[in-house]
Structure formats: structure tokens, C-alpha cells
Amino acid sequence: MPHRFISPRTTSPEELGAIVRIMGGANNIIVQGFDGVITEWSAGCENMYGWMRDEAVGKAVDDLLATQFPESIEEIHRQLRENNSWQGEITHRHKDGYEVYVASRCMVVNLSDGEAVIVQTNNDISDLKLAQSEVNAREAHLRSILATVPEAMIVINERGIVISFSTAAEKLFGIQADDICGRNISNLMPNPDRDAHDGYLSRYIRTGERRIIGYGRVVTGQRADGSKFPMELHVGETTANGERIFTGFVRDLTSRYKIEEDLRQAQKMEAVGQLTGGIAHDFNNLLTVISGNLEMIEAKLPEGPLSLLLREAQDAAGDGAKLTEQLLAFGRRQPLNPTLADLGQLVSGFSDLLRRTLGENIDLKTVIVGSNHNVLVDSSQLQNALLNIALNARDAMPRGGSLTTEIKRVYLDADYAKMYPQVRTGDFVLISVTDTGVGMSDEVKEHAFEPFFTTKDVGSGTGLGLSMVYGFVKQSGGHLQLYSEVGRGTTIRIYLPWVQAAAAKIEVPDTRSDSRDVLPGGAETVLVVEDDARVRRVAVARLSSMGYKVIEVGNAQAALEILAEDPTIALLFTDIVMPGGMTGDELAKEARVMRSDLKILFTSGYAEPGLGGREFATPGSWLRKPYTAKDLAVRVRELLD
Incomplete structure (x- = not known):
């Protein structure tokens, strides 16, 4: 703000000194020349700064008080010469070393001897500054909290009209503050709450009967696009300018509900996995007895029709062993032989087999993004998992379609891990397999990874394909996701931990052979x-x-x-x-x-x-x-x- 011009006062040095002595007891007055040297120092200044008059007079005021100006001293002097006055806030230093915040006013006074001096009156505003600083800090703290907390904040008056709508609320409800302020809060609610809200509010104001105010409860909100979502609502009440206002804090529960559902599903799958693993373990004990006895009988029988029957029984026992392998895979208890493998090369080499398996009416595509897709994985088990996924995709596309496999490096951050509690953060290699088939309903997706669950006709499948994939991925330290919509196809994403290098595990050669072979023995x-x-x-x-x-x-x-x-x-x-x-x-x-x-x-x-x-x-x-x-x-x- 420009300073208005004030006519300069004229007085004698004696009159000026008398004025300072008379008024200086209650006022903090400093008289100085344009060179800054102090000529008068009131008693009020002694109390305010700690310097006695004899210590101050003759000293340069800005050196004595270490003055900090809001603008240059040259600019202040220019304004004094042009307008004969200047005012502003400055900072001085007390004799004891601490800072004193000052509201200062300077006026030019012409002395009768022709010299011009500056009369400065100062008011200590340190307490006011401190209070302002505390208020600013609290406001900044409050703004920081409101900007960072996930809860949305909405303020309404006693008629239900929105008078304040926070940024978080804008994001949550998908509506701008300007579009909702001045309208009834019921616009953010689905029926029947929308029609009943005003009645709830008026009944509370009339009777004091609380249903939401002062209590937290879960309700349903409605976004601007009409979609509904669960939310936790806390409402507080206060009075401003004689009118009641209500402040509501809203927390979106969509992610929490999803995490809880995923956790329930994971716990269910873990329980089923333990059950199937236990069944497979006991079944393997039975197969050990069956195949062992058959083997010893076969070794003692001559070649003939009975030998053929024994071998057929042995083959059936072998099929049973393969079935238990699938059960153990789902229960995450199958034996794995993890070695270092580049998934890009592994899947590319496997594509020809998949193409022959799927047939000509399936368009098979493999997309590899980037390089260095190293993971520690059992390659044969991974190929088996991909084959299971591909066969399911083929069955979901009876009239043909497209199956796309994409491989790329991804980083799963803390936000992703919050959505999926079983996932750790870090670098992963993602195998994404997408088909254009009939898709899955929500009910089918819920049971897709459970053993023996299948949507195929009786006798057309064991229901162990996806369950084996699930168990294999989990046992390999990875993460599995299923996306599907009816009529739009299915995507299965396999995340495997990325590694830079690892030592290959020693493979034990297959020693299975005919039971009539001469076996090594000993006497130990x-x-x-x-x-x-x-x-x-x-x-x-x-x-x-x-x-x-x-x-x-x-x-x-x-x-x-x-x-x-x-x-x-x-x-x-x-x-x-x-x-x-x-x-x-x-x-x-x-x-x-x-x-x-x-x-x-x-x-x-x-x-x-x-x-x-x-x-x-x-x-x-x-x-x-x-x-x-x-x-x-x-x-x-x-x-x-």
C-alpha cells in the first residue's frame, strides 16, 4: 500500500526533547538523523530494549538494535523524503540477545535550525507475532492433516445443505465442490436413505434422538455416476453463528472389503490345500503299498497273462501317483526342482508345442517386453501350468479365438501389497495369459482355483488344472491373479520373483526301470x-x-x-x-x-x-x-x- 503524503512538522530541538521526555514514559520513541545516529531515547525504549539512554544516544540505531527491515533502508529513506512518513513491521534485538518484533512508524520533523530528523515510535508486537505463528502452525497442521488423511470431509447446515466439501470428498464421490455445495447432502445417498434423510435430520433437531451423530456406522454412499459403495461415516455437531452445523468424515470401505474377502478366500484355499495335501500324502502311502507288493509279485512270476495284468495294475498305480502330484501341487507340497531360467526364452520355446496343442482355430501370440526375465522356477512345472491354462482357454473358445501371452518385468509397490496382503513388494516377472473366450461369472471365479471344481461336463475334466497352477505359483514364491468377465474373456496373471543370478539345482536322474532288473544291494x-x-x-x-x-x-x-x-x-x-x-x-x-x-x-x-x-x-x-x-x-x- 503506498504511503500518503504528510506535511512535515517543524519544531525546535528543545521542544522535541521536551515532548520525548513527557511522552516517552508511556511510549517508545527514538529520534535519529537520516544518518541513523540516535539523538533521543525515551524511557519506554529503555524498558523495551534494555539499553539505557546514555548507552543508546550517539549510537547508530540499526547497529545497536540489529534492525531487520522488510525493504532496503534506501527505499525507506526515499519514502520518508517524498512522503515524510513510513510504517511497517521490523525486527530489533534486545540487549539480552533475543529478537523483538516491532510495529514501527516514522515521521520526518524539521527542526528550527534547518535540520531534519526522523521521529520513530515503536510498539512491541512480539506476543502478537507469537500468537499468529502458533495460529499459522495450527492451520498448517490442520491443512496437512486434511490433505493427507484418506477420509473425506463434508460440512452441512441444519437444513442438510452442503456448505463445505473437501478435495478428498471430491475424489471419493466424483463430484466437484462447486457442483454439490448449496445442494442437499441426500444427493450423495441412494434410496431409501435419500428420501428419508431430511426426516432423520429434522427429527434429531426436534427431539435430540441420535442415530448417527456422535456414532460411527457403516452406510452406503452413491457417487455422481450412480455407483454405490460402502463407507464408514462419523458425524460431529457444533454451533457457528447461532446455527447448528454437522461435520461428517467419510472413509471408503471398498478396499477394506476387498482385502477381507481376499483374505477369507486365501484362508479357505489354504485350508483346502492342507486338506488335499494330507489326502495326497495318505494316498501316496497306499500307492506305495500297492505298487510295492505288485512289484514284488511281478518279480517272482514268469512272463505270461498274469504279468500283463500286473503291469496294467502298475500303470494304474502310476496314474494315481500323477493324480497325487496334482493334489500336492495345489497343497504347495509337491517336489520342485527350481533352476535359473529366462521366462522369455522358456515361453518362446514352448509356443510351438502350444500351437500344435491348441489347433488352427486359435490365434496364438507371444509378446515379450524387454529382456532379462530371470526367475528361479521349475521349468517343467511352469510349462505344465501354462499348458493347463492354455487348455482351459481352448475349451472356453469352442469357435476359435485369440490367446495372447505377454511377459514383462514389473515392480509391485506398497500400494499393491496393501490390496493383496500375501504379496511382498519387489521386482517380479509377469506372465499374462489372455483369451477371448466366454469368460467366467463371479461365482465361477470364486471357486476357480479349488480342486475338483470344474464347469465341464461329467468325465471331461478332473478340476485340478487351475488348482495345480495356483499351488505351483504359491510354492514358487509368486502371486496369481484372475480377471474375467462373461462374454469378454479371461486373463490369468502369474507373478514370479525376478532374480539376477542363482545356482542351478542338481537334478537327480530318473532311476525307474523294470522290476526284473538286478538291483544293487549290500549287507549293512x-x-x-x-x-x-x-x-x-x-x-x-x-x-x-x-x-x-x-x-x-x-x-x-x-x-x-x-x-x-x-x-x-x-x-x-x-x-x-x-x-x-x-x-x-x-x-x-x-x-x-x-x-x-x-x-x-x-x-x-x-x-x-x-x-x-x-x-x-x-x-x-x-x-x-x-x-x-x-x-x-x-x-x-x-x-x-
């Missing part, structure tokens, strides 16, 4: 620990036929007692999952304490010990049920030799 003592008596008898019979001295027990505690008594035991052959309070891996640890040179061979209907976190098991020191006699014979000799 083997301790067999197996809780299932039928499985134990098969193992004992096989080892005995190979020449070993066999000792059998049904639990880990009995095994420890025998190990303490018999130093001739060369190998411990133990099941991993056993009742009685001690598992096979715990037995192995105790046995190694007693006998550091003892060889240990594990067996299980689940996966290898290392995949369950049992790192003490070395490669080649385990057998997955069901196993053949040669599997057992070769593995025992590898350990003992």
Missing part, C-alpha cells in the same frame, strides 16, 4: 522307521531282498533307543511325517548327535525336506512316495558308498 544294517505298518512291511521286504539286515520300528522314540543300543546300524531310513510327538527330521537331528557318521535317507508323501524348510537334508537323501525298488536300491547305495 538298515533301521526302517515308518508309522504305517503296511508301508513299513514293503520297505523291509525290499531291503531284505537286497541283502541288508533290517530293523524296523513304528516311531521315532523307539528308533532312538535302538540306535543307542546297536552301533552296527549304518543307515537310518525314516518317514518325515509321523505321529507321536517327534517327526522324521527331528529324529534325524537327534540321531546325528548320537552318531555323526550315520547315513540318513528320508521318505515322504509330501515334497522333499528342503522345500519344507529342512535344510539339513542333502540332495539325493530323500525319496518321495510311491518309489520303486530300484529307486530305493540306488539311493541306499549312493549314501552308503
